[in-house]
Amino acid sequence: xxxxxxxxxxxxxxxxxxxxxxxxxxxxxxxxxxxxxxxxxxxxxxxxxxxxxxxxxxxxxxxxxxxxxxxxxxxxxxxxxxxxxxxxxxxxxxxxxxxxxxxxxxxxxxxxxxxxxxxxxxx
Amino acid sequence: xxxxxxxxxxxxxxxxxxxxxxxxxxxxxxxxxxxxxxxxxxxxxxxxxxxxxxxxxxxxxxxxxxxxxxxxxxxxxxxxxxxxxxxxxxxxxxxxxxxxxxxxxxxxxx
Numbered sequence: 001x002x003x004x005x006x007x008x009x010x011x012x013x014x015x016x017x018x019x020x021x022x023x024x025x026x027x028x029x030x031x032x033x034x035x036x037x038x039x040x041x042x043x044x045x046x047x048x049x050x051x052x053x054x055x056x057x058x059x060x061x062x063x064x065x066x067x068x069x070x071x072x073x074x075x076x077x078x079x080x081x082x083x084x085x086x087x088x089x090x091x092x093x094x095x096x097x098x099x100x101x102x103x104x105x106x107x108x109x110x111x112x113x114x115x116x117x118x119x120x121x122x123x
Numbered sequence: 124x125x126x127x128x129x130x131x132x133x134x135x136x137x138x139x140x141x142x143x144x145x146x147x148x149x150x151x152x153x154x155x156x157x158x159x160x161x162x163x164x165x166x167x168x169x170x171x172x173x174x175x176x177x178x179x180x181x182x183x184x185x186x187x188x189x190x191x192x193x194x195x196x197x198x199x200x201x202x203x204x205x206x207x208x209x210x211x212x213x214x215x216x217x218x219x220x221x222x223x224x225x226x227x228x229x230x231x232x233x
Contacts, residue, residue: 035222037169037224044212044226044227045163045169045214045224045227046126047214047222047224057220059219060221061124095168095169100174101157101175103155107178108155108157108175109157109171109174110159110214111171114168116168
């Protein structure tokens with residue numbers, strides 16, 4: 001069955017870096033667009049980034065563009081989020097999610113989500 | 124990339140129907156039939172309830188339905204049950220090839 005497991009969260013000081021990982025099983029990340037979505041404690045969901053199935057395109061929310069990089073390793077069936085120059089407002093639970101459709105001629109949504117990993121940016 | 128607007132809370136008695144609205148712009152909700160809805164119970168990951176405006180994934184109750192008119196999408200829950208009490212979020216694809224979530228709605232079953 002499809003499963004996504006995030007790891008790599010923790011407490012980090014402002015300005016430092018952290019890399020999140022998402023281990024996928026039950027499907028190949030190479031065949032799907034993959035997303036990162038975050039949720040600050042007690043607040044709503046915020047979409048962060050997507051990497052298309054063919055890796056041709058990567059898109060980011062404005063607040064992280066230039067600081068965060070989404071990538072994946074097909075051989076390991078893993079998704080990553082490299083987060084640099086972290087700020088207090090990046091504090092959140094980070095979820096990875098599988099995308100469906102091409103958002104052009106077919107569908108466009110995320111179906112399976114991991115349980116999330118908490119990132120806390122604090123002095 | 125402003126969040127889509129949802130009511131902060133909606134409530135109803137068991138068996139009743141409720142509707143949650145999700146208002147965006149012509150650059151997101153109004154421009155694409157790519158609105159999805161997620162249910163989130165406390166401490167849990169979001170669960171897909173509706174995709175592409177009105178499609179239900181396998182395993183989701185037919186008490187959940189979606190629609191869209193102009194820049195506003197809606198999620199209707201009929202025959203409200205205790206387990207429906209949760210937070211609900213809409214999401215849309217945007218003209219910038221990004222995605223945006225709604226502000227979230229807390230559903231309370233009275």
